[in-house]
Structure formats: structure tokens, C-alpha cells
Amino acid sequence: MMGQSKKVALVTGAARGIGRATVERFLEDNWRVALLDIDGKTLSLTETALGNTGKIMTVTCDVAEPGQVQDGIDQIVARFGRIDALVNNAGTAVFKPLLDTEFEEWRRVLDVNLSGPFICSQACAPVMMQNGGGSIVNITSISGLRASTLRVAYGTSKAGLMHLTKQQAAELGEVGIRVNGVSPGPVDTAMAKAVHSKEIRADYHDAIPLNRYGLEREIADAVCFLCSERASYITGQILAVDGGFDAVGIGLPTLRNEP
Numbered sequence: 001m002m003g004q005s006k007k008v009a010l011v012t013g014a015a016r017g018i019g020r021a022t023v024e025r026f027l028e029d030n031w032r033v034a035l036l037d038i039d040g041k042t043l044s045l046t047e048t049a050l051g052n053t054g055k056i057m058t059v060t061c062d063v064a065e066p067g068q069v070q071d072g073i074d075q076i077v078a079r080f081g082r083i084d085a086l087v088n089n090a091g092t093a094v095f096k097p098l099l100d101t102e103f104e105e106w107r108r109v110l111d112v113n114l115s116g117p118f119i120c121s122q123a124c125a126p127v128m129m130q131n132g133g134g135s136i137v138n139i140t141s142i143s144g145l146r147a148s149t150l151r152v153a154y155g156t157s158k159a160g161l162m163h164l165t166k167q168q169a170a171e172l173g174e175v176g177i178r179v180n181g182v183s184p185g186p187v188d189t190a191m192a193k194a195v196h197s198k199e200i201r202a203d204y205h206d207a208i209p210l211n212r213y214g215l216e217r218e219i220a221d222a223v224c225f226l227c228s229e230r231a232s233y234i235t236g237q238i239l240a241v242d243g244g245f246d247a248v249g250i251g252l253p254t255l256r257n258e259p
Helices: 017-028 040-050 066-080 103-129 152-175 190-195 198-207 216-227 252-257
Strands: 008-012 032-037 056-060 085-088 134-139 177-184 238-241
Touching (some): 008 017, 008 066, 017 040, 017 216, 032 066, 040 056, 056 066, 066 103, 085 216, 103 152, 134 152, 134 216, 152 177, 177 216
Parallel strands (some): 008 032, 085 134, 134 177
16 A cells, blocks of 8 residues: 555645645645645745645646646646545635525536536546545535525535535445545634624624634644545545534523523
């Protein structure tokens, strides 16, 4: 079996946030990593920040475009010779009321968040099979587990991605490919800091048993665990990394205020 240092991970949406944190976590475990993102400028800045160690490469690509994805996979295989893990992290969102969401906005969110993982997985699976299998981790969301306002396209796309994860696990297991999902709760990403008001943050704290936002690193730890040999008998699962948000209903503020 190839040593850990020979393994290759592909992370989509890798230029920032959870994607970048996941890249950094793989590098700590001595993986080689391909970073794929539609934002070439930020991707280049991330590549520079990570340093020219010979263990990374970048590909500018729209995951919703099959031709671009296949070209990117071909570049990665030409450079590294294999792909052992795929992290489908690239995503987009539109925060609008249901009746104000335009069809083109709806379509773009589903194209990136649901069709993107389908396309990337279809392109990577044959490469993984050449080396006996691998691991796919789809980044879903608590918005796919629990409905909330202003997320009709985003939440629906993530719920669909959860079922796609199970479909992929059912069909790819026999060729040695494990497929799981990670559903982050509220995470202190740059986007969350920009769009979550003080009131929204307080609302989340009121609903989370651990009473805080998660860290990008905490999501990355879960992803890298599922891609490792330590998770060799885990497939078809959706792991909520959410501080307990999905586990509870109402009443936490009252409980905390009781003497």
C-alpha cells in the first residue's frame, strides 16, 4: 500500500474558508493536494501563502462545467499520477425569500452545489479505481437538515447532496470508494462574519448546545478523518459538525437561565 506521503487529495472551493483549512490539514498529514477554485486570483494568493513545497498544485475551474472539470482532473493526474481523496467543498448561496428568488439564481446554486459534486465525482472515480479506491467527502450543511428562511435554493441543494452522498456510497463501495458527507453548522468563516449580524449570531448561540460557532479547522479535521484509513469502514454517513445544533429543539436559553 502506498505511504501517506504518496496520497493525493483534490479539494474544490479551496481558495478560502473551509476549503483552504482542509488543504492545510491534508498538508499537515503529508498528503499532496490539488486546489481547485473558480476564483483564480484568490487561488493564486492562497498558493503563494502555502509556499512552493512541490506538494500542491492549483487549477482554476468552474465545478458546474463538465469540460472544465475533466480538463482539471487530467492536469492533476498528469502532475501527481493519482487521486485518493476528493473533497466536494465548492459552493454558492443566494440569501433571498422564496418568492423573490429568481430562477437563474436557483439554477446556479443547484448547478454548483449539487451538480458540481456529481460532475467532480464522476471524473475522479475512475482515477481512484486505478489505485484500488479512495474516499469522497461532500460538504453539505445543516441547512440541508433543517429548513430556515432565505435559503430555499441553498438548503434544497444541500439536502439533495446528502442523498447523492448515499447514492454514491451505495454504488461505489464495491470498487473501494467510500463516500460520506460533512454537514457544518455555523462556522466562523469570512462570509459568516460579513453577513451574520449580532442578532443572528445570538440566535445561533441560543440553539447550539456548545454555545459557539465552529472553526474552519474543526470542519477540516472531520473531513481528513473521513478520508483517512481510520475511517476505513465508514461510508454513506452524514456527519453533522455543528456543536449539537441538529440534535436539539427549543429551550436552551431558558435552561441556561435557570438557577
